[in-house]
Amino acid sequence: MRRLVLLIAGFVIWSAAFLAVYAVQATGCAIGMEAGLLRGLLILCVAVGLVAGAIPLWLARRGGVLGQSAAIAAAAAMASTLLTLSGVFWLGPC
């Protein structure tokens, strides 16, 4: 069962980072947070998501068909975190 969890762990972390960034951004804009601070917070969320996303990648590196699928999925999830949320680096926050 643990290997099955590992298979989805990367993308679960992606989901969490995605929702966190979306929620922080919406809330920050709604309460009128200062733009620089908001951007900082958002970048922090992305960074945490990336670091957390590296854990399943590290754990999955040990072989087996399922392990390899898990490693691919975890790497894809990390790339997805960086790509989907890349707007926080350059687009206006609200």
Add this chain to the structure above:
Amino acid sequence: MTPIRRHKELDRIWRTAPGWGRLAAVNHTVIGKRFMLTALVFFAIGGLLAMLIRIQLASRQSEFMEPGTYAQVFTMHGTIMMFLFAIPFFEGLAMYLLPKMLGARDMAFPRLSAYGYWCYLLGGSILIVALLMGAAPDAGWFMYAPLSSATYSPGINADVWLLGITFVEISALSAAVEMLVSILMLRAGGMSLDRMPIFGWYMLVVAGMMLVGFPPLILGSLLLEAERAFGLPFFDPTRGGDPLLWQHLFWLFGHPEVYIIFLPAAGVLSTIIPVFSRHRLVGYRAIVAAIVAMGFLSFGLWVHHMYATGIPHLSLSFFSIASALVAVPTAVQIFSWLATMAAGRPRFSIPMLHVFGFMFVFVCGGLSGVMLAMVPFDLQAHDTHFVVAHLHYVLVGGFVFPMMAAAYYWLPHMTGRQPVQQLSHAAFWTIFVGFNLTFLGMHLTGLLGMTRRVHSYDDPWWEVLNFISSMGGFVTTIGFALLALDLVLLMLFGRPFRRDPWRAGTLEWAMPTPPPSYNFASVPMGDIDGPSLAAGKGLLATPRGEMETLGVDPLSGRPEQIVILPKPTFLPLLTALATGGVFLSLLFKAYLLAPVFAVAVVALFLRWTAAMPAPAVLDAGQGLMLPNHRAARMPPSLLAMRFIIAADATAFASLVFGAGFLAISAPGWPPAEWPGFGWPAWVAVVGGLVALALPGRALVPQLVTVAAFTAILWRMEGVQDHAAPAALAALATWGAVHAAIGVLLAGWGDRRISAQWQRYAALVTVVAATFPALLRLLAEGAA
């Protein structure tokens, strides 16, 4: 024991009785076929409605239908195609195929399959009856509030949608739980997950997506129905609600839904293409990762249906990039198929022709999908016929063509007859040409400014394009009629064959065709072929008078238990009828009747658990002694409970999200008077914490919690005046219902299952009781 005798004895145990006994059917082969057949009937009805649409639009200022009728027609066309055709059809296919491919004799919860089927049939019938009476839903298949609210849709039409579709959704959720458990636990001995047929992987991910995809819609429907029926203003901006909340809840379901429809079709392609390429599937590992990636990414796209709602550009960028990114796992799959074809020696046959149809149409739809993912372009194309063209390219290319391939591929399995290819080519080309004629030019119609859902227009150029589309639509319909005729001819006059006409490697072809009621004379274990299975060289070869199948360790496939399945029974039908009673009394506003039916539903469900076998250790054959599921460490029902909890938690999370969303986004927050829970909230928290600490069957604390939430609801005021008290009332109701279910399970349920629910319900209780304080903080911060 001779194979013939084994066959006779097994069939006596497994078969569905004729006559009235058919209503008691629980067998997956029977139920799967019923699902598919019913879905096809709905497809025909939806297709008929499409023809009405095309007649209406064929000319300018058409007088064929009035705007109100037209609204019902396009709403029902979309609703039927999505909810009553596509999803049930692949559920049926999966139900029919999965046990056979995985080496099991049935799904894990046969009665649940039957219950799901009856819910689907009854719920779908409610919609069709409404259509015939001219009272069908008419606010578009996504039912945007406030157009669908009581003020602007006062009739019964919107209720029919909300209640009918929720009723049907029960079948989707039950199918999801059942597929997850069956794929994970009911397989051939020794079939480890990484050697599972790829279709199993696809359906595993699809079932997981359904489990978290449907609850937001069910919750949204309940909230909207509560607003319509009882005036709780969740979506009414004049009373602290927000129409955008509906859009979020709907599309949080609606986008994954599209992938839920596409992935089973991709699973079919991943199964068929290797067979016709005469090479095993290339890139199994990459495909598994791609399916998982797709399953998740598809949940991060929902706002691409809401680009024009005024959401900040940065938020849109997340969804826009995710929408573009989801093309990558799609490309990985398509190129794996191409690699398979490159590595093998492809041979041409009718299923392959439909694979070509898929390639052509779906790639085109995928490309227009990437275009629509781009925010600026979508702002122009959104709500025009460009989108109508796109969605049909994706749905027909990504679902209908693969399913037609599946029909030609597996119909021989269902009927035991080989295709007589007379009409097949003609049918394919007619559909293919007709479809492209209908929808290719429609992209341009949209770019020339024709919005969707209009019943009339003035522009002569649009008329040219629409006329072409209408002609194409009729050609497509003729093609579908030819296809139907072809398949009927195949069933009647096809040449019988013995085994495996396609020389496929999957287990479903290792059984006689048409398949016997018990699938496998003995359950496969390790590498074994059809004749040895018939000769009883697998497991569970000696009939014992019970319906037995093998339960394995989810990961390794090691045999772990003997699952004893329930016999045919009328209980699913009766329970579905009682459930239908609940929905009908809500629909006709007989609110006193609804609880009566609800009690009947609960009582019937409790009856389901009555006849369970006693724990025992049994001989599985081949020298293997295994516990039956009652004695097993992890019986299927316990795993199922976890999945049910996951689905329920998604709905609860959606509710919490909804309340938070209203607090920061809706106009008119915070309310003039803040509606707290007061002291009963503390009682509920304590009740929850005690239940959390006590092992299993904590009857008293759960009763106390129920009482506390009832007190909260009793004291709650102004639920019709503002969305804040309405949201709190929803939270309290949620808490009360969950604790009440805990009480029921503690009294009558299995101990381990009840303990699991108790822990979860306790968490729900604590969150529901404390969330209002957080909500207040949020609302005041945003104000």
Add this chain to the structure above:
Amino acid sequence: MQRMTRDSDEAVGRLFLDLRDDGVLFAAMRFVGDMFVGFLHAPTRRLGLAGFPILFAAGCDRDLSVLSPAGPAAQGIATLWWWMFWGGAAIFALMLALFLWLLLRPAAGRGIPARWWIVGGGLVFPLPVLAALTGAALWLGEGTLGGTASTQIEAEARMWQWTFRYPDGSETTDVLHLPAGRDVEIVVTSPDVIHSFWIPRLGGKIDAIPGHANRIVLRADAPGEYGGVCAEYCGTGHVDMSFTAVASDDWGRE
């Protein structure tokens, strides 16, 4: 041939103007886009060929056509569209050719290792294409969305008509008066159900959502009349909910 040259000459001229206004990437996109449109149009005009291109050409002058932009927002999107159209067509042709090649010439692709197919076709090819496209589209969006303008006009959508309110307090119904050549910010609201404000030749849609005020900045480059519609289904009168935008030079001085 002469037409072709003229079209491209025009486009080159535009390139330099645009370079000044919008920066290189934008201008380049528009330049190539215009070349493509010219390419599509030129043979049609020259030979009078029947068929699809004619529709495109004719379509480009229609009142509600996304393909005949009359303002910068719509122009940018039209350019994006032509880029995507040709890119998409090329990718489509490539995929189909690959599939048919492998199907009809068995063993044709035997020499190419499986890994190349999957990594090449699944990652190396789509990722840069998607990244470039999405980046460009976001850049375009960042320039057009969420802007403001000094002139504000209120557009109130209700079942089933449009009421426009101007800075001087006057009101019109189903006719929107705009200054030509100047940015205007339209503030879109609704008292009943959701509608959507759309003038295809000027730019994208913005929904009118009860309880929210949404904004969109539009500009009509030249005086003229532009069709507008409600794009979100809003009940049985949805079709009738159209309006006309009238852009004039002497706006506000009438």
